[in-house]
Amino acid sequence: MAGTWIFVEQRDGNIRKVTFEMLSEAQKWGDEVSAVVFGKGVAGLAPELAQYGAAKVLVAEDDIFAEYNTGAYVAQLAAMIEESSPNAVLFAHTFNGRDLAARIAQKLELGLATDCLEADISAGKGVFTRSIYAGKALAKVEIASAPVMGTIRAGVWEVTENAGAGEVVNVDVKATAADVYQNVKEFIPTVSARPELTEADVVVSGGRGCKGPEGIALVEELADLMGGAVGGSRASIDSGWLGHELQVGQTGKVVNPTLYIAAGISGAIQHLAGMSSSKFVVSINTDEEAPIFSVTDLGAVGDLFKIIPTLIEELKK
Amino acid sequence: MKVLVCVKQTFDTEAKIDLKDGKISDAGINMIINPYDEVAVEEALQVKEKGLAKEVVVVSAGSDKAVEAIRTALAMGADRGILVKQDADADEFARAKVLAKIISDEAPNIVLAGHVAADDGSSQVPTRVAEILGWPHINVATTLEIADGKATCNCEADGGNQITEVALPAMISTQVSLNEPRYPSMKGIMQAKKKPVDTVEAEAVESKAKIIEFALPEAKAAGKKLEGEPEELALAIADFIKNEAKVEIKK
Numbered sequence: 217m218a219g220t221w222i223f224v225e226q227r228d229g230n231i232r233k234v235t236f237e238m239l240s241e242a243q244k245w246g247d248e249v250s251a252v253v254f255g256k257g258v259a260g261l262a263p264e265l266a267q268y269g270a271a272k273v274l275v276a277e278d279d280i281f282a283e284y285n286t287g288a289y290v291a292q293l294a295a296m297i298e299e300s301s302p303n304a305v306l307f308a309h310t311f312n313g314r315d316l317a318a319r320i321a322q323k324l325e326l327g328l329a330t331d332c333l334e335a336d337i338s339a340g341k342g343v344f345t346r347s348i349y350a351g352k353a354l355a356k357v358e359i360a361s362a363p364v365m366g367t368i369r370a371g372v373w374e375v376t377e378n379a380g381a382g383e384v385v386n387v388d389v390k391a392t393a394a395d396v397y398q399n400v401k402e403f404i405p406t407v408s409a410r411p412e413l414t415e416a417d418v419v420v421s422g423g424r425g426c427k428g429p430e431g432i433a434l435v436e437e438l439a440d441l442m443g444g445a446v447g448g449s450r451a452s453i454d455s456g457w458l459g460h461e462l463q464v465g466q467t468g469k470v471v472n473p474t475l476y477i478a479a480g481i482s483g484a485i486q487h488l489a490g491m492s493s494s495k496f497v498v499s500i501n502t503d504e505e506a507p508i509f510s511v512t513d514l515g516a517v518g519d520l521f522k523i524i525p526t527l528i529e530e531l532k533k
Numbered sequence: 534m535k536v537l538v539c540v541k542q543t544f545d546t547e548a549k550i551d552l553k554d555g556k557i558s559d560a561g562i563n564m565i566i567n568p569y570d571e572v573a574v575e576e577a578l579q580v581k582e583k584g585l586a587k588e589v590v591v592v593s594a595g596s597d598k599a600v601e602a603i604r605t606a607l608a609m610g611a612d613r614g615i616l617v618k619q620d621a622d623a624d625e626f627a628r629a630k631v632l633a634k635i636i637s638d639e640a641p642n643i644v645l646a647g648h649v650a651a652d653d654g655s656s657q658v659p660t661r662v663a664e665i666l667g668w669p670h671i672n673v674a675t676t677l678e679i680a681d682g683k684a685t686c687n688c689e690a691d692g693g694n695q696i697t698e699v700a701l702p703a704m705i706s707t708q709v710s711l712n713e714p715r716y717p718s719m720k721g722i723m724q725a726k727k728k729p730v731d732t733v734e735a736e737a738v739e740s741k742a743k744i745i746e747f748a749l750p751e752a753k754a755a756g757k758k759l760e761g762e763p764e765e766l767a768l769a770i771a772d773f774i775k776n777e778a779k780v781e782i783k784k
Binding site: 227232286287290310311312314315317318319321322323325326327328329330331343346347348349350351352353354355356357358359360361397398399400401402403404405406412414417418440441442443460461465466467474475484485486489492493495496497498500504509510511512513514515516517518519522523524526527529530531532 | 544546547548549550552557568569624625626629651652653654655656657660661663664665669670671672673675685688689690691692693694695696697698699700708709710740741742743744745746747748749750753755756757758759760761763764766767768769770771773774775777778780781782783
């Protein structure tokens with residue numbers, strides 16, 4: 217069959233945007249693009265996937281795929297890859313995508329490039345640009361094994377509508393209960409009206425200069441005004457003002473929003489690594505020598521407790 | 534029960550990255566245990582201290598210098614170490630193969646390793662090792678409980694917390710929020726010098742992925758830095774948000 221396969225990242229029928237980003241970008245490689253989706257009642261997702269260029273939608277429907285579990289998904293996808301020999305298989309660089317891609321790659325003894333920002337795929341060969349040292353450097357990785365496999369960072373590629381045929385192909389279910397080795401007892405969604413850090417278009421982060429929950433509350437109010445996500449530097453995470461999952465930096469999340477606002481963050485190298493690919497950066501810091509200003513488009517030397525309330529009022533106008 | 538921990542020696546996360554002769558330069562860089570692996574070491578020690586395990590073995594695949602990472606783990610309290618000498622160019626496939634061989638020989642009940650390394654950021658090796666061994670795994674664990682031959686973890690999944698249970702032996706990859714790693718005590722450091730560290734040569738495994746070029750990201754041009762009254766600064770930022778970044782405001 218050859219072609220490029222994009223593994224669809226979805227939960228309860230909600231497709232993550234990174235899937236559309238991959239479908240859109242994959243059109244550039246001139247190979248037939250198929251979306252691969254596993255789940256229960258997921259065939260109905262085909263029109264949505266076709267909208268971004270999926271010529272085929274390979275669907276494996278079964279109760280066993282209702283929730284992501286490594287063993288069943290690996291068994292199914294490995295069997296499909298062996299049978300159809302696609303040129304490339306791409307995954308989202310997410311909790312599930314990383315998990316599935318790494319285990320499949322080892323099972324089929326393949327190379328895998330993770331957290332990729334660029335991909336150049338031609339028959340039997342793939343060169344990926346990936347971020348290393350949390351974005352402090354870039355590496356071009358060549359994958360010589362086939363199919364070429366990579367996981368792609370969310371938010372890097374543009375979504376472009378490009379109508380594909382979206383022909384639904386129901387594939388035989390190869391996974392059985394014997395393939396399941398994890399008991400996923402519960403998934404507790406984060407109760408938040410805010411977008412996820414790694415997918416947000418706007419991120420407002422608070423650091424040591426927030427001094428405590430009051431400062432963080434200002435950061436949150438500002439973020440909400442723009443429908444943005446809230447993040448923090450290591451200082452505010454270690455102080456317990458924000459949960460660890462909200463840390464931006466080398467030992468936390470790498471974000472790439474259109475707008476990043478750093479409030480009271482000095483800009484340690486480990487933090488800069490996590491946010492320097494943001495399109496626009498605004499920083500507020502009392503220390504005019506703060507390193508954050510070196511990666512800032514618009515910096516304000518001043519007290520965030522005085523600036524942010526006025527900023528909020530002004531934005532509301 | 535025996536716990537095995539995989540550790541990787543990495544650059545200090547505060548290190549600035551430079552290139553020399555087209556490769557990442559390690560000149561003057563302070564080397565540490567990958568922070569995600571350091572948490573794995575701490576967790577292994579806690580498992581032992583709870584009386585659930587008798588021995589904590591630390592394994593690192595890397596250059597001779599990686600023995601420092603093993604010594605640090607021993608100083609924290611691990612019992613013995615194994616250094617597998619492997620070329621720095623080895624990819625995740627080759628690393629996983631080599632580590633899986635050692636783990637298979639050691640036959641631990643549980644293996645802990647950081648879910649990602651702070652240097653290459655690839656998040657592959659623990660999952661690949663589990664596949665080779667035919668073991669279950671749990672990734673990005675923020676808690677670990679061991680009981681009745683099973684491991685149960687809370688995991689930092691996208692958009693929520695996932696609770697997963699697997700039967701032992703299993704591979705658990707750790708998130709930094711799992712615990713607060715201890716500092717080695719002076720006594721620990723002295724004792725670590727006497728603890729056994731075996732050195733073995735890695736079996737030859739051909740890599741499937743090859744780095745063909747390193748680069749540094751384009752430096753961002755320095756922007757404007759404004760000083761003045763808070764009100765003026767706020768107005769300038771508001772203008773920037775609306776007219777430059779063109780962000781939609783939810784009123």
